[in-house]
Amino acid sequence: MRPTMMLRLGYIQRGHIGTLTAVFSLQFLVLLPLLCYTMPFSFYFKLTTRRxxxxxxxxxxxxxxxxxxxxxxxxxxxxxxxxxxxxxxxxxxxxxxxxxxxxxxxxxxxxxxxxxxxxxxxxxxxxxxxxxxxxxxxxxxxxxxxxxxxxxxxxxxxxxxxxxxxxxxxxxxxxxxxxxxxxxxxxxxxxxxxxxxxxxxxxxxxxxxxxxxxxxxxxxxxxxxxxxxxxxxxxxxxxxxxxxxxxxxxxxxxxxxxxxxxxxxxxxQGFAFEMIRLLELCSISCIGGGCFVFVMYVLTFVVKGRLMGNKLYGRYFLMGMLFLMLTAMAVGRQNVLELRRVSKYLYQFRPSPxxxxxxxxxxxxxxxxxxxxxxxxxxxxxxxxxxxxxxxxxxxxxxxxxxxxxxxxxxxxxxxxxxxxxxxxxxxx
Structure with missing residues (x-):
């Protein structure tokens, strides 16, 4: 049973590699360039806009x-x-x-x-x-x-x-x-x-x-x-x-x-090698990891009736972290901060430089x-x-x-x- 289970898990993992590649490509080669090329402080703005x-x-x-x-x-x-x-x-x-x-x-x-x-x-x-x-x-x-x-x-x-x-x-x-x-x-x-x-x-x-x-x-x-x-x-x-x-x-x-x-x-105000901002980037990444695990759970168990092993959940969590971390860095911290304007309760209160x-x-x-x-x-x-x-x-x-x-x-x-x-x-x- 164990070899059969390992093959099944390996099949599921290999089956999602193409999906993950498509998701990353769509995000960083299509969606973000279209959304961010006019957005100051984003990677794509710097790449496409002359001073x-x-x-x-x-x-x-x-x-x-x-x-x-x-x-x-x-x-x-x-x-x-x-x-x-x-x-x-x-x-x-x-x-x-x-x-x-x-x-x-x-x-x-x-x-x-x-x-x-x-x-x-x-x-x-x-x-x-x-x-x-x-x-x-x-x-x-x-x-x-x-x-x-x-x-x-x-x-x-x-x-x-x-x-x-x-x-x-x-x-x-x-x-x-x-x-x-x-x-x-x-x-x-x-x-x-x-x-x-x-x-x-x-x-x-x-x-x-x-x-x-x-x-x-x-x-x-x-x-x-x-x-x-x-x-x-x-x-x-x-x-x-x-x-x-x-x-x-x-x-x-x-x-x-x-x-x-x-x-x-x-x-x-961009991302930098400072403890507070590194922790902030890590927190954003964890949200992406959680979202990826949830999506994979829905796709494999709820839709197909299968259950992934804990190691695969961990791998997808890391992939989700990487996905949202790269997204945040490409968009720029300055633009990510704009999301806090949704509510007065979300403004960040911190020591002053x-x-x-x-x-x-x-x-x-x-x-x-x-x-x-x-x-x-x-x-x-x-x-x-x-x-x-x-x-x-x-x-x-x-x-x-x-x-x-x-x-x-x-x-x-x-x-x-x-x-x-x-x-x-x-x-x-």
């Missing part, structure tokens, strides 16, 4: 977003700013103050036309402030830190709709001078910087101090090239209520943290020690590294949400000239 073509597409998408954003404000009453100032006039406690840091970014070769980053960011945040979760408790303002504020046309146009402050100009409100540990008084409006990174740090400090003057529970610092995802309101409301024990009903928070990062460059500062949420009580730390840092140090050093020095935990709750639209940076990699700018809102 110049991707850059042109990113510029076109940016123009479409700018057109829609400007149309949003054109159809908005100029009395819209009263929505924010009424919070202060009525004496309401501001739960969340949102500062949009901005400088003029003229298009390369054309000093009059801009890339329209600020208007995109302001539109998304205005919608966020009017969401069901944050309506009536969120104060959004433009923080113009350009040395020549009148040259920043986009910021000037938005004065009719949003409160504003200018570090080197007029303001609806502004912070007073303050002292740092070296007994130096910081007077923002009179301070000029030879080093661009030092100016960036002091700009950040200024806008943070303005937000602090509103006495909110939390401060959201957003750079003008970061655009909020539509999921920002429900996910942030859930995160504050469940991870930090604080929600928009003003319940006192009971978990101390330095900041919550809401954006991290997608180019660094050092880079970057496009969108950061701070508890207000962290502003004073953080600003002092920023002011004491040596010139030339990047702001994000100083902030990360603050968490290491004080031992205060910092966190990150994945997938990102902000998109990055700034192909042109305010610190250096030139295009960035276009992959992370190819998205639709």
């Amino acid at each position: 110049t073509d991707a850059s042109k597409q990113a510029v076109l998408l940016n123009r479409e977003r700018v057109k829609r954003a400007r149309s949003y404000f054109e159809n908005l009453s100029t009395d819209n700013s009263r929505h924010y100032t009424s919070l202060l006039e009525k004496g309401n406690q501001v739960f969340l103050a949102v500062a949009v840091l901005t400088v003029n970014r003229p298009r390369s070769g054309d000093g009059n036309r801009t890339m329209g980053y600020l208007v995109q960011s302001a539109t998304a945040l205005d919608k966020f402030a009017k969401s069901r979760e944050f309506m009536g408790k969120t104060f959004v303002f433009i923080c113009n830190v350009d040395v020549k504020p009148l040259s920043h046309k986009d910021a000037g146009d938005l004065k009719r709709y949003l409160p504003f402050t200018e570090r080197y100009g007029s303001s609806d409100f502004h912070p007073g001078d303050f002292h740092v540990p070296n007994n130096k008084t910081v007077t923002y409006g009179q301070l000029f910087h030879e080093d661009v990174y030092e100016k960036e740090t002091y700009d950040y400090m200024y806008c943070m101090r303005v937000a602090q003057s509103l006495r909110p529970r939390y401060i959201l610092m957003v750079e003008d090239d970061a655009v909020a995802h539509p999921d920002l309101a429900p996910v942030l409301h859930y995160t504050l209520g469940n991870h930090f024990g604080s929600n928009t009903d003003m319940i006192q928070q009971n978990k101390s943290f330095a900041y919550l990062k809401l954006y991290y460059p997608q180019r660094w 050092g880079c970057c500062t496009q969108a950061m949420l701070y508890p207000t009580h962290m502003v004073r020690p953080l600003v002092s730390h920023l002011a004491a840092a040596p010139p030339g140090t990047h702001t994000d590294l100083i902030i990360y050093n603050f968490t290491r020095t004080t031992g205060t935990p910092a966190f990150q949400l994945e997938p990102n709750l902000f998109y990055h639209v700034g192909m042109y940076t305010s610190l250096k000239i030139g295009n960035k990699r276009p992959d992370e700018f190819l998205f639709h809102l």
Whole structure:
């Protein structure tokens, strides 16, 4: 009986080799190429898309977003700013103050036309402030830190709709001078910087101090090239209520943290040789293994009335693991993360890396020690590294949400000239 059983098992195994070959070929040579060739960060996108073509597409998408954003404000009453100032006039406690840091970014070769980053960011945040979760408790303002504020046309146009402050100009409100540990008084409006990174740090400090003057529970610092995802309101409301024990009903928070990062460059969010991401890939693979075993069980026992041996189940489990592992790697972790947007409960909450500062949420009580730390840092140090050093020095935990709750639209940076990699700018809102 044993030789007969071995032959039968061997027949079943050999019979499925052709099926497995067909499944793998269909997946990786037909289906994934068709689905992923336009999907940034996937293997097939990198294989089929030239960087110049991707850059042109990113510029076109940016123009479409700018057109829609400007149309949003054109159809908005100029009395819209009263929505924010009424919070202060009525004496309401501001739960969340949102500062949009901005400088003029003229298009390369054309000093009059801009890339329209600020208007995109302001539109998304205005919608966020009017969401069901944050309506009536969120104060959004433009923080113009350009040395020549009148040259920043986009910021000037938005004065009719949003409160504003200018570090080197007029303001609806502004912070007073303050002292740092070296007994130096910081007077923002009179301070000029030879080093661009030092100016960036002091700009950040200024806008943070303005937000602090509103006495909110939390401060959201957003750079003008970061655009909020539509999921920002429900996910942030859930995160504050469940991870930090604080929600928009003003319940006192009971978990101390330095900041919550809401954006991290997608180019660094792929699969890598890090323990957390390797475990994540292994977990995804196990799902594939389980699915393969289930399918083989249905095909052999339920349909044909046969039963495979345990060794064959193990082999099919390994084949399933390999199948889904290769699929996930071909699609790219960045795109796999998008599946978590199905529900606010599926967003991943994890310790924060050092880079970057496009969108950061701070508890207000962290502003004073953080600003002092920023002011004491040596010139030339990047702001994000100083902030990360603050968490290491004080031992205060910092966190990150994945997938990102902000998109990055700034192909042109305010610190250096030139295009960035276009992959992370190819998205639709």
